[in-house]
Amino acid sequence: MAYSSSSSSWPFFFFLLVSSLCMFGMNISTTTAQLSPSFYSSSCPNVLFTIQNAVLTAISNEPRMGASLLRLHFHDCFGCDASILLDDTSSFTGEKTAFPNANSVRGYDIIDTIKAQVEALCPKIVSCADILAVAARDSVAALGGRPWIVQLGRRDAKTASKNDANTNLPPATLSLSGLITSFSNKGFTTKEMVILSGSHSIGQARCTTFRSRIHNETNIDAPFATLRKTSCPTSGNDNNLAPLDATPLLFDNTYYKNLVSKKGLLHSDQELFNGGSTDAQVTAYSNDNPTFLTDFAVAMVKMGNLSPLTVSSLCMFGMNISITSAQLSSTFYATSCPNLLPTIQAAVVNAVSNEARMGASLLRLHFHDCFGCDASILLDDTSSFTGEKTAGPNANSVRGFNVIDTIKTQVEAICPKTVSCADILAVAARDSVAALGGRPWVVQLGRRDAKTASMSDANSNLPAATLGLSGLIASFSTKGFTTKEMVILSGSHSIGQARCTTFRSRIHNETNIDAPFATSLKTSCPTSGNDNNLSPLDATPIIFDNTYYKNLVSKKGLLHSDQELFNSGSTDAQVTTYSNDNPTFLTDFAVAMVKMGNLSPLTGSNGEIRTNCRKLN
Ligand SMILES: *[C@@H]1O[C@H](CO)[C@@H](O)[C@H](O)[C@H]1NC(C)=O
């Protein structure tokens, strides 16, 4: 919330970045001041993973930290420039001691830790304001919320204003009209104010902030007030904490449910449901968690973009950037279908909660479509056309087509004839992995759908479960992957199941297999029959983690091709490393998936945007 008007000396690294942009030659005009999700993609490609990793660590040490990091970003915003992080000095009074912040804003140490890690990775590149913005997103996602794409490129304030913090941040004593005004001053609608108040879905508050409500107010559930009074008497115990809603470690719509039953903790919370104009919206969210999660994600993007400090004017003298239409971009649908990503994610989360195995199926569908991600795998056979669905590696094993159809129908309803089936597959794979514990990656978009499909390509390109190590290396190498990347992508077998036919000979005939493990599988997969009986690909088939590699080290790989990665060959060391280091595996997997998703896509005017993923237009 502090606005620095000076822009004296730009660091050298930044100068380089800007001048290379300028060389291409294209008009930037006023848009130079805008943030971009790919701001650090070449200057600090691993920054997002580094921050997410640190946030997950902090939250697993103390789950409440998720709410603290969200609050830190929120209190910094209303001008996201990291001014809140500045310590007071003898000659400077910052925002930390402003009334809405003192004794309540926390998490500074975590931000310091993240900043130190980021500096080690990319010195003097990434702003503290951007770290706050990403950490808030990752906190919400870690506690059950829907992640959003964080726009990046903020710079840090050179000053801070305790006075601004005191006047701008909405206190817990505000009435509905005061809340509306406070948010309106920052450009938010009343609806967005109600949405952003949902950040109180997680976290706790101190007794001082709700004392008068529980002792003096009447629009409060009586047993709830009585319960709260035990730890927050009329005086004393100022710092005792109470949860802001009934599920303070879960980011969901319980906050709104509580308001409807008059169990809002803060006066300003209950004002949202007190016979006023916002009651209807509170009721709607109390009945519809997915819509709340989506709306919250959208509103957070807006909040994160409040008057950031950026590099405007550096590039204003008429340069041209050449945007090559043939390339994929994470913002490809930003204007043509802005709600695409939340729509797909909601559908994937829904499908995975109906059937956890679907997460693995959607990942596998993208993988089998790739080696040229063009949605050719989705085409149904017709009397005059044989597609890929019945190819050996796909028949009886690839599934999830109905889920993709459902998503496609929803996407066509919001943005007709705009989004390719290939892009839907790519996003659904990412969201599946994230829903099961993996690390989300930024999906590059702009693929177009194939006008044909090749059963013989599918038969010859897709790696079979019978392959040896050298066959696996060769198969992935054909598509431009290193051996290391092959080992990483094999980690997709961290989730899902396989049919008896694919592992029968391994469990009955191979010797590099744990004997009790083989015995346990033979019951449901005898030497003949029961071909379609399923077994999990690793011991935790609905959690995306490194258990797959741990199992390989103990000779419990299910498929022949899995155990080949740890069978006294050149990849043993990497398998051992991943078996001991889940965070590194998750990060490496995310990076490799971006590469896989970008394999020879159709772009520009090639292919088409199918309206039905099963048929050519
Ligand atoms: C309740 O209201 C009375 C009258 O305004 C006030 O004196 C008292 O301090 C309030 N109690 C609390 C706990 O806020």
Ligand SMILES: *[C@@H]1O[C@H](CO)[C@@H](O)[C@H](O)[C@H]1NC(C)=O
């Ligand atoms: C095991 O190997 C023998 C000899 O190659 C073969 O005849 C048999 O079919 C194999 N058994 C299974 C279950 O694959």
Ligand SMILES: CC(=O)N[C@H]1CO[C@H](CO)[C@@H](O)[C@@H]1O
């Ligand atoms: C300075 C410059 O080269 N400007 C060019 C930018 O690109 C447009 C067309 O996209 C040209 O018309 C400008 O002359």
